[in-house]
Structure formats: structure tokens, C-alpha cells
Amino acid sequence: MQPIQDKDFDQLFKDRFEDAEITPSRDLWSSIESEIEPKKKRIIPVYWLSAAAVLIIATVGISIYQQQKSGPKQYANNVLPKGQNPVIVEPQTKDTLVSGIAPIKDVVKTLPVDAKPITTLAKTKVKDNVKPIENQKVISAPDIQKQETMIAKAEAPKKDIKTKIEEAVFQTKEESVLAANNGNEPLADEVIDNSYPIERKGIRNVGDVVNLIVNTMDKRKDKLIQFRTDDDDSSISVVNIGPFRIGKKNRK
Amino acid sequence: MEGCKAGDRKMQELLYRQTSSKMLAVCMRYAKDRMEAEDVLQMGYIKIFQKIQEYRGDGSFEGWIRRVMVNTAIESYRKSLRNLKVVEIDEAYEQPSTGFDFGTLGMQDLMKVIQKLADGYRMVFNMYVIEGYSHKEIAETLGISEGASKSQLSRARAILKEEITKMEGFGYATYTG
Numbered sequence A: 001m002q003p004i005q006d007k008d009f010d011q012l013f014k015d016r017f018e019d020a021e022i023t024p025s026r027d028l029w030s031s032i033e034s035e036i037e038p039k040k041k042r043i044i045p046v047y048w049l050s051a052a053a054v055l056i057i058a059t060v061g062i063s064i065y066q067q068q069k070s071g072p073k074q075y076a077n078n079v080l081p082k083g084q085n086p087v088i089v090e091p092q093t094k095d096t097l098v099s100g101i102a103p104i105k106d107v108v109k110t111l112p113v114d115a116k117p118i119t120t121l122a123k124t125k126v127k128d129n130v131k132p133i134e135n136q137k138v139i140s141a142p143d144i145q146k147q148e149t150m151i152a153k154a155e156a157p158k159k160d161i162k163t164k165i166e167e168a169v170f171q172t173k174e175e176s177v178l179a180a181n182n183g184n185e186p187l188a189d190e191v192i193d194n195s196y197p198i199e200r201k202g203i204r205n206v207g208d209v210v211n212l213i214v215n216t217m218d219k220r221k222d223k224l225i226q227f228r229t230d231d232d233d234s235s236i237s238v239v240n241i242g243p244f245r246i247g248k249k250n251r252k
Numbered sequence B: 001m002e003g004c005k006a007g008d009r010k011m012q013e014l015l016y017r018q019t020s021s022k023m024l025a026v027c028m029r030y031a032k033d034r035m036e037a038e039d040v041l042q043m044g045y046i047k048i049f050q051k052i053q054e055y056r057g058d059g060s061f062e063g064w065i066r067r068v069m070v071n072t073a074i075e076s077y078r079k080s081l082r083n084l085k086v087v088e089i090d091e092a093y094e095q096p097s098t099g100f101d102f103g104t105l106g107m108q109d110l111m112k113v114i115q116k117l118a119d120g121y122r123m124v125f126n127m128y129v130i131e132g133y134s135h136k137e138i139a140e141t142l143g144i145s146e147g148a149s150k151s152q153l154s155r156a157r158a159i160l161k162e163e164i165t166k167m168e169g170f171g172y173a174t175y176t177g
Helices: A006-018 A028-036 A043-069 A071-078 A086-101 A104-109 A111-136 A143-168 A174-199 A206-217 B009-030 B034-054 B061-083 B107-116 B119-130 B135-142 B146-176
Strands: A225-228 A235-241 A244-247
Touching: A006 B107, A006 B119, A006 B146, A028 B009, A028 B034, B009 B034, B009 B061, B009 B107, B009 B119, B034 B061, B061 B119, B061 B135, B107 B119, B107 B146, B119 B135, B119 B146, B135 B146
Parallel strands: none
Antiparallel strands: A225 A235, A235 A244
């Protein structure tokens, strides 16, 4: 055997590979085909995309429209308008009336028991109503005015209960009324106390600013976006975009 | 070919059926294994169908397809270079230059030894020996110096010779024993 020259060596390879054939895997063509395919199909997704966009816009639009429609209803129940509006007290009266009547039978028998449910009822009612005011406090109305609202509100249920009880159980001793009142009295103070420090907060951080803007723009109960500004660094607490809602349900 | 230019799927498939096994043989020389080769083959055909308008009819159509395929293989090698920076350099043994029994060496054997080469060597060897590129062209395409191309070619040859000798020795061993 002779030592092989580079030329010959190269030629050996060239010859062998000249017409070499190796059959590819069977499924290779289909994968090539699927790679060329998308070019023609790409037109269709545009229609789909635009259709999807229209659908999304429609959905958002309708949900916003519906929320605005149902807006006034929520107002009456949950949100107190800034000024002193008699409407505020009205629903409360109704609420307490309905719930206030129930324990009355008990009042006749045992007074202390009767006092309790009313207290708790009143507590939750008033607190719920105060909330929106916290949100709106920065907007405009002077503090004094609000204070008055607050007192009016706080007193309102008291009066209601008083009259209610007087009406329903007029034979009951005066003590019972007094007891009921006593139950309510500290509550009223408590409510005012609670709401005051928050009212005085003012604008401390970005969250407050955003809350302020959103509050003026979005009168719904569930704002588009809400920041928790209790601690110094504000963080988003509620995001509410139509049907999608992220965050705590209610700050309680 | 006209059908392919018009984007006729049937014609494209026909072209593929007629040429793919030859082209896979080309890709195999540039690749480490069959899987890599088929990847390159796929990319090559996609390119061919996209660029078929550019084929002016000078030179054979198969030659053009082959060039696209080789370019695709080189491109994929350069991409892989960017991904793994380390290119191992095989030890180049000075070949005791024994002779070969040409008859016993089939294409499959040669394919095996070529695929065993380090990527860089394989590129240079294929481009120079089989495709007939000049060292200058290789240097430009791969971004190396002409000298590097030359030295890599001779190293590639040396390694191949050694491997073939080993293979033949193994072959004889199995024959005798």
C-alpha cells in the first residue's frame, strides 16, 4: 500500500459524496410544509384579532354603561353625597325601622337584651355609610360641614330608634328608651372619632392624589382604582375594571 | 420549477421528493449527526421556496439548490459558533500516512469520520474538498484567516486519515477474528 497523496485522498471523498443520497425521515416534508403554510394563513388572524378587539370594546362599554346606570341606586344606599342631603338619612330610617321592630317584643321582657342588637345594628350601618365620606373628604366640603353631617347622621338613628320604640311600645317604661339611648350614645361618638383622624390626613403621597382624582371621576362604590394610603407607602388596594376586579372587597 | 415559483404546493413537494435525499447527503457532511442534518435540510428547503424567485436560470437548478443548502449549513454553523464560543481543537497527529484500500470504504464510512471531526475542521474540509471553495473564500465566509483555513484543512485530513486507518484495522480485525 502506497502512502496516499492529499489529492487522491480528497478525490476519494469527492467521488464518494458526488451522488450520495440519504433518504430523509418521512415526516420531514410535513414539517417543512407547516413552516411554509403560515404565510398564507396569516391573513385570517387579522380578522380574528379585529373581531376580538370589537368584542372586548363592546363588553367593556356595556359593563361601564350598566354600572353608570345602576350608579344612582348605589348612591342612595351606600354613598353619601358631599352636601347635607336629606336623602342620606332616609334609607337609614327605613333600614333601622325594619330591623328595629324585630327586637321590640323582647324589649318588653328584657331591656338589656334589646339594647344590644340595636347597638350592633347601628354600628354597622353608620360605619358603612361613613366609608364613602372618607373617600370624598379631600374633595371640597369644609370640615365643619362634614362634621355636621356626621352628627346628623349619628343622631338620626338614635332618634329613629327612640321614636320607634316609643311608638311601638308606648307602655314601656322610660328606662327602656333610656337604655336604648345609652346603647347608642357612645356609638355616635365613636363614629365621629373614627372618621376624624382620617379626614385630616389630606394628601400625603401619590396614592392619595390618585384616589382624589379617581374619586372625582368615578362615582361608583367600587372605584376604578383605589390606593391604600393608611401607611406611608401607598399601595394599590382595589382595581376595578368592569367585570374584572382585583383587590379586597371592601375595607372594613 | 415554474410551479414552485408560483408557490404551488404540489410542485414544491415534487421538487422536495426529487432532491431531498441528495441534499440530505450534503447536509450530513456538514452536520454532527442526522438530526442536525435534517434541521438544516428543513431550513434549506424553506429558504429555497422563499428565494426561488431569485433563481435566474444560470447554472443547473440542482446546483442552485445545493448552493442554498450549503450556505444554510454554513450559516447554521456560524450561529452555533455564536452560541457555544468554545471550539475544541482536536490534537493533530502527524500521520504515518499508510495507504488505504479504497474499495472497502463506502460513503457511509466516510460520512461517519467526517461527522466525527470538530466543527471547524469539518467545515473547512467540506468546503474545500467537496464544494471546491478556495481558501480565500473559506476564510471570508467563516471569518478566519486564510492560513487558518489551510492549517485546519491539513489537520482535518490528518485526523480523517487516522480515523480511516483505525476503522480499516477494526474491519480487518473483525474479518480475521
